[in-house]
Amino acid sequence: MKKLSIILFVTVFVVFTLFFGVSCKDGTVSEETTTEEVTTEEVTTEEVTTEEVTIKFWKYQDENEQETLEALVAKFNEENKDINVVFETFPWEQYTGEKLITAIAGGEGPDVYWLSAGDFLKFVMNGLVLPLNDTFTKDLQADFLEQSLKAVTIGEFIYGVPHEMGVQSLIYDKKLFEQEGLNPPGDWDELIQVALKLKTDTRWGITLPTDPGVFENFIWYPWLWMAGGEVVDSSWTKATINDSGGAQALQLWGDLVNKYEVASPKGGTAFADDIATGHSAMAMLGHWVVDNSKANYPDFEIGVAQLPPPTKSGKSIAAYGGWWSVVNSQTKYPEAAKKFAVWLFGQDPQNCIDLLTPPGTYLSPRKSVMDEVVNIDYYKEWPHPVYIEEIWPNTRPEPAYPAEIVVAITEAIQEVLFGGSTGQEAADNAAEKINSFLSGPDGDKVRELLK
Known part of the structure; x- marks a missing residue:
């Protein structure tokens, strides 16, 4: 068997x-x-x-x-x-x-x-x-x-x-921000405005992962959490990704690429190189790129900040992988x-x-x-104390989901980036797929396994 x-x-x-x-x-x-x-x-x-x-x-x-x-x-x-x-x-x-x-x-x-x-x-x-x-x-x-x-x-x-714990953060071009008199964004509106200000014909305002897969999901999860959302409920019986938090987080990513056109639709995963070479002002990455950036680009000053919450009264949350x-x-x-x-x-x-x-x-x-x-x-x-003292205390581990749920999340992100869907439409589609899985025999197996 x-x-x-x-x-x-x-x-x-x-x-x-x-x-x-x-x-x-x-x-x-x-x-x-x-x-x-x-x-x-x-x-x-x-x-x-x-x-x-x-x-x-x-x-x-x-x-x-x-x-x-x-x-x-x-x-x-x-x-x-x-x-x-x-x-x-x-x-x-x-x-x-x-x-x-x-x-x-x-x-x-x-x-x-x-x-x-x-x-x-x-x-x-x-x-x-x-x-x-x-x-x-x-x-x-x-x-x-x-x-x-x-x-x-x-x-x-x-x-x-x-x-190991690879802690996420916002990575940015420190010299560029200083030249423009900018601070790291403190909420989602500021993230958009800073990206708009720093975008040029040769430089994106921000880079995010657009290649489908678990890494893209990993980088997206904190935006869901900061908006108050979760993928499924605590009993694993119902999808909650289509609550307002999930829709907002998906909409933000879609808007960065399509509405404001400040994020490259060809994100890949080598974002640190894009920032260090002047092709992007910010990126959604993490601690794991810091040393490579220093070693490969000794003249580049890497900036590190907490991920901005939806509003200044909100709480920054990062995920850590490993x-x-x-x-x-x-x-x-x-x-x-x-x-x-x-x-x-x-x-x-x-x-x-x-x-x-x-x-x-x-x-x-x-x-x-x-x-x-x-x-x-x-x-x-610098910037290790930022991760240890400021970012790490507000982290959550990367969640583990069955393949069907992983795929549903990835497809939702792809829909807002490239499929023309709104955040709510993509979240609803994901919830339908997740609920179909959870209501079937494999959903029962997951719940039994997680007891």
Whole structure:
């Protein structure tokens, strides 16, 4: 049953990936999901304790992290002579596209891999992740922020070890703002007015993600929250994205591109380069671009500010994303895989500090690590204190939704950007799709899983 479930899942996953990677012309994509909670006892193990076992560890390529992770893997291998971890990385587009899920479905996937919130619930619902309760113990969890643990917990099971928090913000050209005598916008009206003032024939006023997918959703969520909206109600029985908050947030993005024409309709994801090269004045991005911007454009002064709420009396809210170490439910060596996944960033805080110090620009979900990070000279430099002191206290974790809901949200954003829909029309369309999913058998599975 599990093999069939995974084959069905990868078929739909590939369609989902191609849909969003190539075009957005074909309407709604549906995904058949099979909920199978996996426990350690259900994994067929061929683990041999008297001989060395080899496990694979996969993640996306990131030159900023490569040297640190290679050193950590070497350290683990040295300390654990009975386990050999082979570390592999893949280009971002491959890893977040078909590479990981296709390999898992074919029985050639990694034993340990990094997973983000955007795909988390989808993978768990399809039985692709092994719970870590017996290895990632309560004593170890005590050093983690409560919200970071909630993000990797479903029901009574904890499925991942979080190690980073990529906090969103408004990024802007600091010198340009100073030259024009402008402050970062304090509400949505000011955001529009500043973008209008700074737009020229060669420079956009602001850049936002227009490529469909989970990253676009991730950047959009805080605008929904700041307007008082949510995607679904707390019981997961009804869509609420079409309440006023969802409609307002969608309308804002549509207006930036179409009504005011201050945002590029070709956003992509490399926004920091656009600002540093003078092609955009502002962008909806986050902490993760700061160091690359400094390294690649040493003469550019990056500005960082909180995301503006709808009105000055409102509250700024940002989302934080990140990646988690998880264990493949198909691994032949579950004990070895769990041991490495938890050792990597769940035990010695120094491993986390090594990952976060230059050139990394993330915050840590571990209390002991953040206590150390704030005393590191690198994190005292602009603009890191803005993230630590001003933005982080008002953040929420990136939410995890089933693929059907992710697609509905993405399609709503695409409708206001390129389909000519109003915010309310797009929100209503999304709500109809979400309600159809929630009222069916897969909605029952989600509610049961989230109990």
